[in-house]
Amino acid sequence: xxxxxxxxxxxxxxxxxxxxxxxxxxxxxxxxxxxxxxxxxxxxxxxxxxxxxxxxxxxxxxxxxxxxxxxxxxxxxxxxxxxxxxxxxxxxxxxxxxxxxxxxxxxxxxxxxxxxxxxxxxxxxxxxxxxxxxxxxxxxxxxxxxxxxxxxxxxxxxxxxxxxxxxxxxxxxxxxxxxxxxxxxxxxxxxxxxxxx
Amino acid sequence: xxxxxxxxxxxxxxxxxxxxxxxxxxxxxxxxxxxxxxxxxxxxxxxxxxxxxxxxxxxxxxxxxxxxxxxxxxxxxxxxxxxxxxxxxxxxxxxxxxxxxxxxxxxxxxxxxxxxxxxxxxxxxxxxxxxxxxxxxxxxxxxxxxxxxxxxxxxxxxxxxxxxxxxxxxxxxxxxxxxxxxxxxxxxxxxxxxxxx
Numbered sequence: 001x002x003x004x005x006x007x008x009x010x011x012x013x014x015x016x017x018x019x020x021x022x023x024x025x026x027x028x029x030x031x032x033x034x035x036x037x038x039x040x041x042x043x044x045x046x047x048x049x050x051x052x053x054x055x056x057x058x059x060x061x062x063x064x065x066x067x068x069x070x071x072x073x074x075x076x077x078x079x080x081x082x083x084x085x086x087x088x089x090x091x092x093x094x095x096x097x098x099x100x101x102x103x104x105x106x107x108x109x110x111x112x113x114x115x116x117x118x119x120x121x122x123x124x125x126x127x128x129x130x131x132x133x134x135x136x137x138x139x140x141x142x143x144x145x146x147x148x149x150x151x152x153x154x155x156x157x158x159x160x161x162x163x164x165x166x167x168x169x170x171x172x173x174x175x176x177x178x179x180x181x182x183x184x185x186x187x188x189x190x191x192x193x194x195x196x197x
Numbered sequence: 198x199x200x201x202x203x204x205x206x207x208x209x210x211x212x213x214x215x216x217x218x219x220x221x222x223x224x225x226x227x228x229x230x231x232x233x234x235x236x237x238x239x240x241x242x243x244x245x246x247x248x249x250x251x252x253x254x255x256x257x258x259x260x261x262x263x264x265x266x267x268x269x270x271x272x273x274x275x276x277x278x279x280x281x282x283x284x285x286x287x288x289x290x291x292x293x294x295x296x297x298x299x300x301x302x303x304x305x306x307x308x309x310x311x312x313x314x315x316x317x318x319x320x321x322x323x324x325x326x327x328x329x330x331x332x333x334x335x336x337x338x339x340x341x342x343x344x345x346x347x348x349x350x351x352x353x354x355x356x357x358x359x360x361x362x363x364x365x366x367x368x369x370x371x372x373x374x375x376x377x378x379x380x381x382x383x384x385x386x387x388x389x390x391x392x393x394x
Contacts, residue, residue: 021307021308022222022308023220023221023222023302023306023308024220024222025219025220025221025222025223026222078385078387079385079386079387082385101305101306104301104304104305105220105302105303105305105306106302107301107356108298108301108302108359108363109220109298109302110218110363111218111219133385136384136385136386137379137384137385140376140379143372143376144368144372145372145375145376145379147360147365148357148360148361148365148373148376148377149357149376149377149379149380149385151353151356151357151360152353152354152356152357152376152377152380153353153380154356155352155353155354155355155356155357156348156349156350156352156353156356156380157349157352158352158356159304159348159349159351159352159353159355159356160345160346160348160349160352162305163344163345163348164345166305166307168344168345171341175340175341175342176345178342179337179340179342179345179346179349180345180346180349182334182337182342182346183346183349183350183353183381184380184381184383184385184386185383185386186381186382186383186384186386187333187334187383188275188276188279188330188333188334188346188381189276189333189381189382189383190275190276
């Protein structure tokens with residue numbers, strides 16, 4: 001986690017905004033200093049390089065998300081936990097759409113200086129989903145399917161959430177949660193044979 | 198669709214490779230000419246600008262994907278169509294992982310010169326999923342849920358697929374398809390109340 005001063009917060013907010021518009025590669029330290037209204041000396045005092053800035057930003061965002069997911073899951077299990085995790089992830093995407101766009105664009109980049117940090121944080125967030133999935137369907141753990149299923153639930157929520165926020169924002173959040181959960185409810189599958197998969 | 202000559206194909210392949218490593222913003226026309234082994238004059242003769250190059254590249258990729266999805270879905274309906282669409286999308290991601298990474302990173306960028314083209318193609322690919330979903334669950338159409346469910350199934354397959362190819366590539370493709378479909382099968386949800394959602 002990044003320890004936060006007013007200047008640091010202003011820098012991170014400016015960096016998220018610009019990167020959501022132009023991507024991380026299209027963002028320069030000059031742009032960030034100007035948008036944040038801080039001197040370049042002050043920017044570099046807080047973050048030694050653009051790589052350090054984005055490592056801090058993505059790390060902070062993913063750590064806050066993981067903490068929110070963990071808190072939401074506490075006291076629930078199985079399908080109830082999956083419901084609350086999807087709801088919480090969608091709420092986080094709605095509350096921080098610019099950051100969600102930056103994370104969605106960066107999540108499978110393997111060339112970043114902050115790759116290791118990013119993978120560790122992604123792993124922690126996905127682990128919350130995986131735990132709930134294994135509770136709901138213990139045999140998924142044995143076959144290694146649970147990890148892929150966690151990515152599936154996360155990817156479904158991220159894509160449907162950004163689709164909603166960028167192209168269909170009038171729709172109430174509760175309808176979006178309901179549509180995502182309906183996808184996992186089994187109502188798309190035939191009642192009997194596929195439930196025996 | 199881009200009409201293909203040997204030079205054009207070499208340019209597109211080079212551009213996909215570099216953009217998968219460094220992102221589109223991190224890719225220059227000089228890099229592309231060098232990697233493709235063509236003179237800069239020839240590059241600009243084929244694509245007037247970097248924007249035109251990536252518009253062609255993403256347009257061609259998404260059109261080929263939509264065509265593959267449409268062909269796969271033909272003659273099936275409902276859950277069987279969803280199974281074949283997930284299998285086909287995963288196969289396309291495996292066959293063109295570099296392109297899938299570029300598309301995943303670009304899909305929610307709203308600042309691109311090729312935004313309109315990109316949205317139209319994304320819409321066509323998602324429409325294949327939406328058709329199958331409405332066949333399986335007609336009432337999803339009435340509430341507008343089907344569009345969000347199509348994004349959910351697409352996002353689940355894209356994220357689980359890239360997770361597999363980048364971090365777990367030893368796993369057979371059939372296991373990955375099975376894990377994604379298991380997420381939608383309803384086995385995560387309690388047998389009765391959630392099926393009445």
